[in-house]
Amino acid sequence: MAFPLHYHLPALFSLLVFVSGVMADAEFTLSKASYYPNSDTKGTENGACEYGTFGATLNNGDVSASASLYRNGVGCGACYQVRCTDPYYCSPEGVTIVITDSGSSDGTDFILSQHAFTGMGQSADAGAALLTLGYVGIEYRRVSCSYPNKNIVFKITESSHFPYYIEFEIWYQQGSQDIIAVQLCETVTLKCQLLSRTHGAVWATVSPPTGPLYIRMLFSSGAPRVGDQKWLAPTNTIPQNWTAGAIYDSGVQMQLH
Structure with missing residues (x-):
């Protein structure tokens, strides 16, 4: 039995929305993240990129270690958008981090500073809740670094x-x-x-x-x-x-x- 086209439109629209959502997020890579347990609002001053104290405060302290993205130092200074995937705690924007160190923990792609880790939350309370979890699912993508009014x-x-x-x-x-x-x-x-x-x-x-x-x-x-x-x-x-x-x-x- 054939149905008029208008009967199919809601289902077709839902399918298009679903496909569009998948395509929009296709550039993100799924992974996991943890954080430096001894950090406060900064990263580490002993990172493999050798930035020292500059690396701890770079990008307002939103920095991270990564094993796979470090790339023997080529990845130092690269920026990534990182967002956790639990909709109860996590904001859709996430946080932009800078790679300053090499390292991994339990198969993670990122070990974030605590400032960056809590920055993935929808609110300060949600960010604090993420810290108690300590280990979260994320998705990430390479983005452009921006340092207004600063030269290399x-x-x-x-x-x-x-x-x-x-x-x-x-x-x-x-x-x-x-x-x-x-x-x-x-x-x-x-x-x-x-x-x-x-x-x-x-x-x-x-x-x-x-x-x-x-x-x-x-x-x-x-x-x-x-x-x-x-x-x-x-x-x-x-x-x-x-x-x-x-x-x-x-x-x-x-x-x-």
Whole structure:
């Protein structure tokens, strides 16, 4: 027996809504998350990315360790939207975190700071309830980092020794691309030297070039768009007599999505 079309419309509409919801969430990956038990409103100052105290307070303390997303340091500074999946406690927006450390716990993809963990809740009370659970189901996706009114800066580490060895971290990386290569260049001859990622977010070289210097960074969108790469050169230079512990503003910011 054939039914008029209007009899099928409610069911068809419900099916479309369901399919749309599945497609909308298709970019999220299901996983689990826990939190640093010894953290308060900050992350750890001993993270594998080697950010130190900066990494503990970066992004207002909404930071995380991750084993699978650390990627031998390439993932340092990457941002992710993380939202827990229990509708009773969890907000639909979740929280945006920055990767500052490597680690996992009981098969989790994220070990969040307590500030970030409670930030997934619908309210302060819901966030506190999440802490008592300690271990929750989540979904996550890569998103663009945003640091308004801040340029990329280079922090010369205390391990550097002028003029024989330079080592630095890259802070405030906006966008959603990875830094996969770094060059240290002379401003006069324009001769560049390819650096090594020693660990985490730290780049270094022995016998660096002399004179005023600038740092070129190669950004990549990664797979599957491996061809989407771009070099970024700062407008400001590192002085000839650079010093360990100093922070130098690049004067530029990459905003790629």
